[in-house]
Amino acid sequence: MTFIWLWTDFLLWVLFALSMIAVVKIRGNELLSQKWQKIFAQPLALSAFIVFAFYILIGLSDSIHFRLDNNTTTYSVLDRALLPALEAEEKTYSTPLNFEQFSKEYLDNGLRGRVHLNLVSAEITNASDNTKNLLSISANALFYAVSIFVVFILFLAKFTAINTKNNRSAFVTIFALIFFCTWVVLLMPNYHILGTDKAGIDVFYKAVKSIRTGMIFGLLTTLLALPPAIILGLMAGYFKGKTDDVIQYIYTTINAIPGILLIAALVLILQVYMDEHASDYASALERSDLKLLLLCVILALTSWTGLCRLIRAETLKLSELEFVQAAKVFGVSNIKILFNHLMPNVMHLVLISIVLDFSGLVLIEAVLSYVGVGVDATTMSWGNMINAARLELSTDPVVWWPLASSFIFMFILVLSANLFADRVRQVFDPKGDDNA
């Protein structure tokens, strides 16, 4: 078994490591840990975070790639978990949880009928049998879920100090997730949970694989946009004068160019470059991955200006405050002032920006795919799914499940991110619109 590291894999894990370090630092800092406890004190935010964390887990599991010794296919850990869905070779559409294909066609025996799906057991030949089977599998799943949940609760009660009464909604969420997992695990070897698409590929598989793409879009872009935003924002606000003028000129000029046009232009350049150097990449997977990464870079280049403006405004206010004046009076060097006084006091803006922008970026991915400047067609993403599925709505009867699946998966991620971001903003924004 050989491990394959894609660029985005590497960066995602680096991001994960950084967040773990951040968690340790927060726990050590009294002021910050108080604020974070406040964030999680709201049940809605806690539940949203749990769902969000679940998505992250899936994304991470999809970010460890390897090759088996006798195989040339690259798998990720997630791929192996969803193997039955991946390897079932269906031919075309089928509706969710069905046992046969969607449309009638001419069978081997000359009659018109529906082809039985490969994945589903051959014993099931009609709808009522199918339903019975589904119900029994679901009941099993429920049983396992309850057992696992009970063990989990006992474990918590015994080994940790977490109060089980106050966090009711969090536990409901966790139970729902556990049930979801058991249900999927039991169903998947035998059914296409969300049906199959035109080429016979399992829709559930595609939707889940797209999580990683959405995650990368949302997280990596912001991560890449941070350095210029923070550095230039701090410099403009602290040094003022000519430095400020130059930096303002830069971001006004970039902002003046209509966003989509700038992105489209940069993507086109990217496309040309990659086409010319096509032979440099080991596999299609690596190439499409690189495109994903560079797309994030492009988005970061066009979106850093918003945060830069905010940081500049905040730094202007901060540099008038007495403790900054005091540091200057004491002869503390500018670099130290920037790092020790100004940067920590703008980090709340950075945090709010990270969580607020996340959902917007995930949504933009879909739009970019539509315009034609999105991720590679071979990359699994909700945008690609939507784009492909759009035309399917006009078929008769309607093929609705690929579209619905991608929207629902995207919606849940964005909703939980938004609910969580809302709470973060409430706690960290000194103005604070609601009574936190």
Next chain:
Amino acid sequence: MLAFLLLNLDKITKMWTYILRRALYSIPILLGVNLITFLLFFMVNTPDDMARIQLGAKHVTQADIHTWKEEKGYNKPLFVNTDQSGAAILTDTIFYQKSIPLFQLDFGHSDSGRNINKDINERMWPSLALAIPSFIIALITNIVFAMWMVMLLGTKLERMSLIFTVALMSISGLFYIIIGQKIVAGMWHWFPVSGYQDGFESWRFVMLPVLIGVVAGLGAGVRWYRSIFLEEINKPYVNTARAKGLSEQQVLFKHVLKNAMIPILTGVVVVIPSLFMGSLIMESFFSIPGLGSYTIDAINSQDFAIVRAMVFLGSILYIVGLLLTDISYTWVDPRVKFK
């Protein structure tokens, strides 16, 4: 009219001086935008490549390319012409030659031979027909709902509507468009699915995209206006108004709403000029022949002249938007004077 001018002469002079000064500051920005667009595009295509794409045919000879380049003015060096002397080193280049007409707002001809200025003049009307109603209806709807939520501050209903707006925000705009087209137009036949007709009939084609645009922006819009209202309502002068004996409702409408107009204006006026550019997504989905779809088509066919013209136009409109915001600020807020 004359009396008005004379009475306010001082203020008007100040305003025009201010506008002129800001216009001067905008020139370096336009120059920068122009330079960036130029660089970007020519990193992708050399003039030779452009010729090949436009000529389209399989076997294109070097002579064909040369002729095309001469016709379109791409037969010079990009930035610096070392064959010339004096000022012509910089002026006899593609960059200079192609940039000058831009600043005169003469966008010339597209690489496929169309007259861009004419296209813009024709296509801006459908864009406006879509953009202006969307803007106004969205503005009113968002403010009404935001005010309603502020009036319910602290109640359970407010908390639920808060979550509801977050949910609305979390739904992709594409969802609204696709479902809207499919169900409202396709199944219920309330509106035509797409297309456009000039003149009086245009409202039928514009209604669905306007409706969808308003609903898609409802979540985020209501939240934004709500946060502005809340910021105002927490200010000390609102307490004074209450102490005077005004009811909560009177306080909201007479004081909070009016004062909130100032920050609202900053956020709203800045986008008005850009309404000309049209919504790229809406126009493509609904086949409305506006400037937005014009731009997308140009991107897809890599027509540099059109893309460059649209970028330039967009930048000017953005700068005009900034200018208008500052000016409107001075009208509405008596504390601000022209500096």
Next chain:
Amino acid sequence: MPKTLLSVENLSIFTKSQKIVNNISFSINEGEIFALVGESGSGKSLTALSIVDLLAKNLKKSGNITYQDADLSHSQNIQNFRGSEIAFIFQDPTNSLNPIMTIGEQVDEALALHTNLAKKQRKSRVLDLFDQVDLDTSMQMYARYPHQVSGGQKQRVMIACALAGGAKLLIADEPTTALDVTTQKQVLELLLELRKNQKLSILLITHDLSVVKLMADRVAVMRQGDIIENRDKAEFFQNPKEQYSKELLVSLPKGTRDQAFGDVLIKGDKVKVYFPIKTGLLQRTTDYVRAVDEINFTLKQGQNLAIVGESGSGKTTLAKAIMRQIDLFDGHVSMGNKAIKKYDRKSYAAKVQIVFQNVTSSFNPRMRISQTLLEGLQALNPAQANAAYLAELLQEVELDPELMHRYPHELSGGQLQRLSIARAISVNPEVIICDEPTSALDATVKVQILDLLLRLQKEKGISYIIITHDISIVDYFADHVIVMKQGKALESGATQGILANPHNDYTKALLSSVLN
């Protein structure tokens, strides 16, 4: 027998976790001025707000409030009383008026609410009210916006709004605290006149006992949510019962400074700080704001120099110029024999330090006190940048060394002020500039801080330049005084001489407005 207008019984105000006002009771009679005195945090403002049900949403109240036999406890009918029977004026007039309505319109609003006058009648009535509160009665004044009138005038507008409704009870929450000393007196005298002419009752909330002495008929002292005394004014001032009241009444003793000074440390010669005004298309400098307009000063070793003036006089700008935060437009400031410009940052910082006016923002909220103190030391005096030295420093300013591990928000204003001083003395400077060192402090703490500064002077030989608007501390603290107004020095000389014999009318007005 005076008629009771307002009666408060067993009023308590609490948050989810604690009780802020603890079961207090008092009453106000018709035509009476009742002063509710206390320091910050005593609950006096909250008491006032609760009468008209204007408490913040997270505060709850209990108890009975009766106004002329009507029960005010129910929030439904409180609106009938607001503005018409009970009027309220707030502490900070700058933000208490709607910035986009003219002052005339704001008074007109009150009239429209509580009277039946037609529009034209209201307009002339507004001007009438302007007259009653000593505002200019022209239409130009009517059309002015709040930012175009002074603090004192804004407060008068608020009073006019109160009168417009025909209120019988005026609740004034620290009405003059944010105003200059000269304006304070005028506004208070206006209130006295209104009480006389209109039989207006006033509930006066204040922390300033000199205001109480001038205005009140009866006094109640509040401390940490309780009313500890409630008496007739004369009796209270002659014979305060509680220990706390006695502490509040302490006034600054006369100065006993010795006159021996050393060499000249800092000398300012024809100092000018001008800010350019740029107008026109090309933004050319057409004029200047003359913040500091030719000031001369000398500071000798062991001497205390006070620069006195009201807001806008230029005193803070002068301090900033001496600290080299602003450049001089003209003139010289020299230390020793060298112009201060010529010193490099560190050597000047080692000689001249500053204690800022705003105590809360003098410390980075995210850093512990120890980190802040160490930062300065590491830059200037690395040898002493250690915990032991910090502990010594804190003891010097009479604080428990344990406090150095705290964050700024955990400490009181007085403690932070001492820490500010600790930071300044940590590098053993020769001169310390104190910008309004006592303005934000309660009366009891003021003297302590001044005594601390004087003690440090004796022990370490520091000389002070003190910037203040409070002329009462000048007597106690300063050897030499410069009185500034609009950038110019109106008087300059030895403290005793100027206080005894002010030449300038402005100085005379400043001195006479000290209500003690």
